[in-house]
Each structure stands twice: as structure tokens, then as C-alpha cells.
Amino acid sequence: MSKPKVAFFDFACCEGCQIEMTNYGAEPFLELLRHVDIVEFREAMTETTTEPIDIAFIEGSFTREADRARLMEIRKRAKTVIAYGQCACTGGINALKNHQTDYKQFVYGTDSDMPHLDSKKAYGVDHVIKVDYYAYGCPVNKYEVLQIVSHLLHGKEPVIPGYPVCVECKRRETVCRFDEGDYCMGMVARAGCGAPCPAAGIPCEACRGFVDEPNLPAFEKVLVERAGFTPQRAAEKGRMFTANALEAS
């Protein structure tokens, strides 16, 4: 039996999630190659393919119409599509500009009307095509990615946490950021990362997006009452990685 064909594609992003693939070390990576054939991965290989693909990892956001056809073509060839990293899942950090109207003028000045600088609001790739599974995070949790691939190879449904990051902080006995005089988004942020940020002394910024039904009014109230935020800063706090969800709520 031939090995499943896996390909990586990238859109507007920093490509850091692709880089995470190189951080496993020799054994896990070479083991992975024993189970799948990587047939296209522009950042690492010259070979490309027009053949059908079993698993397509798509990294990056949809930010311009010019990318629509390429996304649809990938969807047509791929049995399974995985949105790989937060930019592909929800628009990620790229959506932080979605509420602004003058971002092109601010960065490009008088050149901003040139057609190649076309950039609309940033969305996850499911704005254009159907996505089968989501590997959340900025960057992805590379061990969760291995687990997703492993589940798919075994014909099982990958399990993605729907509970908040607070659960993972409790599990690893991290002192709450609010008790340290800081703020945190952990209470409304999707877990699955292992909560490394509060453990490293910084707040969770919800880089895996919100839990399925975040209580945002209560979250803003906590930011104001316990972290001393102005109401405006509290209302805009969620924009960093969750701008599209904030807009939809």
C-alpha cells in the first residue's frame, strides 16, 4: 500500500508553523516520513505536484481575491484539508487590521492604490473553502499536529480541546496572572497549547482563538475590575488573535 500523500501550502503568514515541522528532532521527523510521503512543501523542497493529495496542510490567511482560485484548486485535489496554524484557522494576527480603514495608506503612503497592494480583511481559509480539521495556535502546537496526523492515519477523529486555557494552568499549577497583578485571556481562550505563556510569566493572548462560546461581557468586566483596564482597552483586548470572532459576537 502506498503511503498517504501530504502537502503544505502557504498564504499570508510568517511561515513559522512550517518551521515548527523542523523542530521535532531527527527521530520523530524521520519516523513521520516512514508513514507519509511529503509531495509538496515549497519552503523546503523544489518538487511540486498536480496529483491528488491525501492531506493538505494550509498555512496563512485569505487576504486577497487573487488567492481564491489557488485555495479552491487545493481543495479540489485534497481528500482532507487541515487549516494549519491560527492565520489559516481564523485569520490570526492578520485580522488585527480588520477594523482599520487606513492601513494601506499608513504603510504605503501615496503608493497604496497600486493593484498589487490589494489586501482586504484577513480571514481563515474556511472563508473560501471547507476545512476538515483545525490545528490552532500561533504557532501550532507541533505535538498536537503529530497527534492529528496520527489519528487520521489510524482512521480516528482528532480530538481538539474546547475548554479554556485556565484548565491547563490549574493542571500545571501555574499561579494566575491576575494574582501577579497582570491580565490574562486564559478564561476565554481555547486550550491545547499546554499553557506555556502564563508559566513563562506572561499573559495568555488567546493565540488559539476563543473557546466555542466565550462569555465576552464577563471577560471585559474582569479586565476592568481586576486588571485596571479602561473599558475601551478591555473591549479591544481580544483583537490580537481573535478579531474576527470579536466582530461576529
Next chain:
Amino acid sequence: MTSTVHIDVHHLTRVEGHGNIVVNVTDGVVETCEWQVPEAPRFFESMVRGRHYSEVGRITSRICGICAVGHTLASVKATEEALGIAISEQSRKLRELLKHAENADSHVLHAYILVAPDLAGAPSVFALVETMPDVVARALRLKRLCHEWGSLIGGRTTHPTTVVPGGMAEVPTDKQLEELKQKLVAAVPDVEATVETVVALAPNIPAFDRPTEYVALSNDENYAVYDGQVQSVLADGAKQRYRVADYRQVTNEFVVPQSTAKYTKNKLESYAAGALARFNNNDDMLVPEAKQAAEALGLRPICTNPYMNTVAQVVEVVHSVYDSLRLIDELLDAGVRLEPLAEPTKHGSGAQAVEVPRGILFHEYEYDAGGICHGGNCIIPTNQNHNNIQHDFDVLVPQLLEADKSEAEMELALSMLVRAYDPCISCSTHCLDVKFVR
């Protein structure tokens, strides 16, 4: 002489981000010879507006997945400059150790995974798994080591967590630093083998010289990666230093009339940033082991062959490993402890620079009294190199035609030239230059 060539490399592979190479030669006349950058722009300088200073480094880290550490450091340093925050000696050393980890990490990735396949005549590292299994295993071992090295100090390597305005939010224990030291010492044979592999592949590095200006951070204490002034060196060895605050005098971003492309230049028509620029500016500050590696690899200042940038990167891997051993010893001698973060003492604007794998990186921000950001400017090394790559193309293409190279050979030579710069195109596209000929 080759008289007709049509090269159209759409989305060059084995580089970070999206770039195209277009060369059209008809009857010996070069009609088009362009390095193009069609990456989707992302508008980071606009995104940081209205964000609190504590968030800005975490946002601009996301400019690049390979040099996320460098963007975080440049961003946090610029924020500290703007807000009058002075960090401790321990924080500075930890950040320098982190900077070394990133440079080594990225150089290993570039030399082994992006460049080595060209020198070994293979399309990708995956093809080398069968033919050069020891080399691939060594590459993955070194890559993992650098990842663990950076993660220990930075929390993680892709978008580090611990570097925050005022110092370090988390520090390693003495025991963890001891373990890192042992890992680095244990990796020395792999580092030496890397030099040997590149020595063996070096005859396949194209011979091409185009003297240009080389710009890098420089200081009088060490081979500058974290701190220093901006320094320029020309092929004749003439050096000049500039204050980082005056970086715009060096970068001189300008628009090319026929393309409205933003380029940078200083004394000549273009300049280069990156490992070769650092080596040409600061080779006398390398540790002895790195100087020996440079000697073995035939790298001498002022080297004007841009393909040798990868060789300079390998020399820097050696330097980063040994200089980090020194830093770890100094940190252990003093004893590492978690320190309170230094507080802002003023507000306003500030610019800072660090040396990221691909060269000198500038960040600048302006903050109000409430610590809210009103705008930023980031000038990225790849952006500074685009113009130099174009000028290399302009000289290289006629030489290749003269040497009777086939279209395929030319395409490979041009692709390898771009790869040698290790461009980080996602980074550079917040102020990108694009020329569409189709």
C-alpha cells in the same frame, strides 16, 4: 554566447516567502532581468497602532516565523528605548544567548535544508534522506539542539514568550544552564562535521564577485549580534559608523521610478546585510574557533562573492556555539535569578537594531503617556537585500550569457544566488517592492 533565454521561476522554492525570477533575453539583448516579490502584504506597522506597549513585541514577532526571536528583541529594545527602560546585565546576557540560538538555528536550517540540496545536486532535503542519511540526521540533531537552546531562554523559538519590556519574564535555573552548556559541548563534533561537509561541498559554490557595501551592527567588545552601532564597510576596507537612532540616514528608502519599488541604499547603488556583511565588518571579533573555521572554508574579508553568505553563516554557527559557552559561564558565575521588570521612565519614540540571521533589523515605535503605540517602522534585512540581489542579477546574467550557460543552468545559478541571501520575504513585505511584467 547564449542568445535567447526565457526564465520564469514563479514562487521560488526553498526560500521563506514568495519570490519570482523573470529573465527574458532575445537575440542577445536582455529585455527583462528581475527579482520580484509578490508576497501578500500584512500591514504590521498599522496593526500596532492603539496597542499597549506590553503587546507590541508579541505582535511584531509574528512578522516572521524564522526570525521571530530577532523581531521580538528588536521590538522590545525599541520599546525600551522609547520608554526609557534600562534592563539589567543579566537580562542583556540572556537575550544575547537567545540571539545566538536563533542565528545558529536559522543558519543550520538554511545551510542544510535550503542550500545543501543545490550543492549536492538534489531537489530537496527529503531526497537526501536516502543518499546522505548521516548528514540529514546531523542536520535534524543540530536543528533540535538550537530549538532547545532558544526555547530554554526564550520560552519557545517560534514567537518567544519570555522577552518583555523591562527584562525577562522568566529565567532558566542554574541547573538548566549547566545542562545547556553540556549539550553545546556535546554538539561540537556535529558543528565541526558541518564545517567539514561545507568544505567538501564548497567547490560547487559558484565563483562570482560583485563588490558592494556591507552594513552590519558593530561594537568594540564582541562580534555584534545584540547591540552596537550601525557600521558600513566597502570592498577597500573603508569603515564608517552611525548611531542607531540615525538609521534612516543609512537605509535611505527610496522609490524606483519605473516600479515604485521601495529599496534601500547608502554609499553605493545598493548594499548587503547578513552573515557575509557581518563577517566583512567584524571578522576580527570572532572567537578563535570561528576564525579557524573561516580559514578552513577559505572565507577572508572583504569577501565580495554573495554565494559565500552561506559559508559565512556556517562560520557564525561555530562562533555562536563558543560565544554562548562564554556567556553561560559568566551567567553561572554571577548566579541567575528572576529579577523584577524595569519600569518606564518616559514616553516618546525610540529606534533600536539587532542582527537577525539575515542581517541588520531596525524597529522604531512611538508611545503616548499611557503606553499606547501610535505607530511603528520596521526595516527588515531582506528588504535591504532586495536591491542588492537585483544589482547582482544585472551583473550576473550577462556573465552567464557570455559563458554560454543553458537556460536551466542560468535558472539554477539565479535561484542559488537568491537562496544564498536566505531571503525572508514574509518579513520584507510590509514595505514590499513589486514589479509585475505579465
